[in-house]
Amino acid sequence: MPGSRSHLPATGDADALLRLVAACRAPAHLASLRAAHARLLLLLHPSHPSAAPARVKLIQAYAACSALPAAHAVLNSLCSPDRGAAATICFNVLIRALTAASLHRDALRLFASMRPRGSACFPDHYTYPLVLKSCAASKDLQLGLQIHSAVAKLGLDANRYVAHSAISMYARCGCPEDAHRVFDGMQNRDVVSWNAMISGFARVGLFERAVDVFKEFVALPYSIPDAGTIASILPAMGNAKAEDIVLVRKAFNEMQLKELISWNAMLAIYANNGYHVKAVGLFLKMEKDGVEPDSMTVATVLPPCGELSTFSAGKRIHEIIKKKGMLPNLLLENALTDMYASCGSLKDARNVFDSMSARDVISWTSIISAYGKHGHGREAVDLFEKMLGLGLEPDSIAFVAVLAACSHAGLLDVGKRYFDSMTCRYHITPKAEHYTCMVDLLGRAGCIGEAYDFIMTMPIEPNERVWGALLQACRIHSNMDVGLVAADSLFRLVPEQTGYYVLLSNMYARAGRWADVTSVRNAMANKGIKKLPGASIVELGDQVHTFHIGDRCHPQSEMIYQKLDELLGRIRGMGYNPEVDATLHDVEEEDKERHLSVHSEKLAIAFLLINTSPGTPIRVAMNLRTCGDCHLAAKLISTITSREIILKDSNRIHHIVQGGCSCGDYW
């Protein structure tokens, strides 16, 4: 009978249409979605059992196609107040679509509109987690409290999903203790309960408590941390204890299913704590295990590549980024610019920067600091001016970059002007980094007195880097009087920081203050654990090699020392005399020289000379400032071997070609 066909719809057709609807996930599919929607209206009578699920699918599809008004329209077509449960689901789905699009205010508005609609449409245990999350995202504690008390009245607070979103809401609204109360009151906790609590403490800065909860969790007999656990603890691991990082790594290792986010979080923990070798190593392991990186992975691992100057790894990551079609992506392009600059390839950094379709202050800061680190202060200043010309507002870090560029290139007046404009014109309160740049700039330009006065008039307490910059300047300009003041301040301020040890003890030794020399030594012996050992790092193939002073543990040790002997012998004939002054006073003259000759930079250079073919540039990354002796030796070695040597130290990059360094020996 022809007339009855429309009342007995062919469910097969409807199913096919619903599959089509579900496949519409992008704005480009909107036309077919509308067509399918129209057909469905003809096919499915509102009372048909498939009509409710169809509505849900339509709302989801319209939301996925960024057609939120259409999704709303589907919801509004639900007018009869008697289909309570089905209506609630539709509301839930649309609220979910809104939260997914970060439209939290809209989600909360829609939630508020549920009640007057009709007695049968109640928010349920699916709705509350969504709206509590929106409260958290919009930091609406008032509404969050209201909703949580409504939840309690309904007895829904026993639901884990609800409890977890309540924990998160309280923490993100600045009430971590209330979050903890909810967590404490939970009868049955699962891994997400713990994650919610860890993250709750971590994201409000209660790092120790976050770590304590993490430890308590992993110590439970049958706990199984997941990717969310690693990601939750991440913000609390900014300045983490080594043993805590080991604990996190252990949890990571024991995870049977390593989701991408856990790799990314583990990488970030290494990267944020200066474990650059481990970060790059973990990335290499990802590649080996066939884990496909995403843009977060590469954004996280590029800075460690820069730190280590692992140019090949960095270039390979750039290839991955291009191959996966991740560009254009401002974040990644900024990270790439910085990585290349940090690896000593100003050309590649500039290429990335030039190829960008949009640039923000971070992009400009990256390229300015790139030129600055290479000693090209003029270019850095020109780029800074160009940025200003484009109407971009420099921030605190942009000023650090340009001030550092001025100090690296000795642009005294320009630097002073920028410092003044930062405070007067841009109303940026200078921080310790800015003061350090200025002291460095003044001091190394020879204005020691002015640098000292500058410190004295600083509105904030000068830290060890500020005094350290002054001490450096005093060493360069042999200013004993101010140097001793700086040394005293440093020793008082950070007796445990042995990075300044050599500078300090030299200053005291030159002044004949042997008792103070002894104090420095003792302080170091007592608290010597904090000593940052000088290390030089090089990349060979996909391996990272680390060298320490006098290191003999490398398998090629024998050859390296032979090569070094040969090199030092040859450059000695060219006027190289070990600068004994840079080392400790009470070591025998001959020992001093031997000490200098086995500095990690020299070992690293010899190692690469042995293992790379002629003409290959030598890249070495060092975690301290390189000493004058190594700098001179590197220049001469570059001449006799005809190799480019790119030596990055903790402060800047030395690009050495045929005996000349880009720093112009001003460093």
Place this chain on the structure above:
DNA sequence: ATAGGGTTAG
């Protein structure tokens, strides 16, 4: 047919 925790650049 729907819900919780969680990552990236100077």
